[in-house]
Amino acid sequence: MMSDPRRERLDELLALQAMEGLSSDEVRELDQLLELFPHEDAEALELAAAALHLAMSPPLEALPESVAEKLYAAANRFTPRPTVPATKTTSSSQWLAWSGWVVAALLLIALVSTHWPRPTDSSAPPPSLAELRDQLKLRATEFVGQKNQVVATIVWSDQEQIGYMEVQGLPPLDPQAGTYQLWIVDGERPKGSPPVDGGVFRVNPDGTVLVPIRPPIQVKKAAAFAITRETDPGGVVVSQVKPEDYEVVLTKKS
Amino acid sequence: MIGTDSVLTRIAAGDPSAVPECISRYGSLVWSLARRFLGNTTDAEDAVQDVFIDLWKNAARYDPARASEPTYITMIARRRLIDRKRRAGRTVSAQPLPEETIGGGGHDSRLEIQDEAAKAAAVLNELREEERRVIQMAVYQGLTHEQIAATTGLPIGTVKTHIRRGLIRVRERLCVGEGGGQ
Structure with missing residues (x-):
């Protein structure tokens, strides 16, 4: 088995694919070999890398x-x-082979859609954060807070x-010195539970x-x-800051 | 247990809230990979978007029995980034990273990624010194077989063998740790 040159x-x-990627000729060769070894996991070494x-x-x-x-x-x-769960994977070229049909289908859909009345202009720039926030405002709860400035x-x-959170009046921090961190108090969590890290x-x-x-x-x-204000530049899992030292606390807008 | 619910599995099940959650969990990871592979911020921005759209569209391809979610996402990101560099006709190589940080990811995903990294690091330490050195040059520094051979003085066949055997060993050991694999 180990001396089989095809196996080697x-x-x-597979190792080359994991490290440097393959040329189109190598992809074809890999696909042919995978057909000879149908139980081989084509992604195993990529996962190891x-x-x-x-x-x-x-x-x-x-x-x-x-x-x-943007993301x-x-x-x-x-x-x-909703889709069916993952099954045995194929090599990237096999995926590409059938993805060609997907692309063709998408092109067909695109062709149809260009001749179909469209409710919105898909070439319009993506909405800004402020616009997204304002859209959400119509179906969400507002929280406000103020402390000093x-x-x-x-x-x-x-x-x-x-x-979406908007803040004014927080002094910028030296990234090496620390960072600001948001915490969310979940009213459904047991009493004494730490707040949820908001990032x-x-x-x-x-x-x-x-x-x-x-x-x-x-x-x-x-x-x-x-x-x-956390002194660890990457933030912390549980804050040690005392409530009286919070930069600001936000409660539901009345 | 931290991060036991897979966002990719939820996306595959049609859960719309999992799509942005995928960004909050893995945005820093994918961004860091893209910056390391591509160096150029503009290229990295495009690549990050490509990677996430690929992940969302093909979320059903993720099988939790085969790999942890951070490892799978790293694999997809590496694949897209390697492909991007090959298409651009550049050698796949890692770039130095700036220290600047803005924003950040969730702690749960950070800890999950650290946990996964620690497991792989333990396996890496089990490799023979020469294998480990070659693997580090290939994976982390992004050197080609030829570059590694030139740097280490090893025959190129030995470099290839070290990489191949090292990857197979790591995969076998990680599969044992995950209780499955093939």
């Missing part, structure tokens, strides 16, 4: 606000369709698990910021929000 060539191509990459990576660089804004706008335009408002939807953020030089809020875990019923 298959492993070699990915795991190693994670192991060797330095601390993650946070997603810039401008990139996040969330793209997310808003994307509607997931800091004024903060949050529009939040428990239903959609999304919100870390930085403010503009003029002390303002408008950011989307996407908590990593579900917030069943947001009761309040708070902003803390």
Whole structure:
């Protein structure tokens, strides 16, 4: 088995695919070999390389606000369709082969759609964060807070698990010295539970910021929000800041 | 347990709230990969969007029994980034990263990624010194087989063998840890 040159060539191509990618000729060769070894997992070595990459990576660089804004706008335009669960994977070229049919189908849809009355102009620029916030405001709850010169408002939807926070008056921080972090108090969590991490953020030089809020875990019923100043530049899991030292606390707008 | 619910599985099931959650969990990871592979911020911005759209559209291809979600997302991102660099006619190589940070991802995903990275690091440490060195040059520094051979003085066949064997070993060990795989 180990001395089979086809087997060795298959492993070699899979390793090359994981590290450098393959030429079109190599992709064809790989597909032919995979047909000879139908039980081979075509992604196994790519997954190994990915795991190693994670192991060797330095601390993650946070997603810039401008990139996040574009991504969330793209997310808003994307509607997931329920599909069947994953099954055995094929090599990338097999995927490409049938994706050609998908592309053809999409082109057909695009062709039809160009001759169909359209309710909106798809070439219009994606909505800004402020526009998205204002749209959400119609179906969400508003929270407000003020402390000294800091004024903060949050529009939040428990239903959609999304919100937008706008702050004025927060002094910019030296990134090495710390960061601001948002916390969400979930009224449905047991008493004494720590608030949910709403993410870390930085403010503009003029002390303002408008950011989307996407908590990593579900917030069943947001009761309040708070902003803390954390000395760890990457934020913390549980804040040690005392409530009286919070930058601002936001409660439901009456 | 942190991050046990898969956003890709939820997207595949048609849950619209999982689409933006995928960004909040893995935006920093994909961005960091793109910056490392491409260096250029404009290229990285385009690439990040490509990666996420690919992930959303093909979410059903993720099988939690085969890999953790951070590893799978890293694999898809690496694949797209390698392809992007090949199409641009450039050698796949890692770039130095600036230290600037703006915004950030959720702690749950950060911890999940760290946990996954720690497991892979443990396996990496089990490899022979020479294998480990070659793997590090290939995966992290993005050097080609030829570049590694030139740097280390090893025959190119040995470089290929080290990479192949190292990857197979890592995959086998991680599969044991995950309780499945093939």
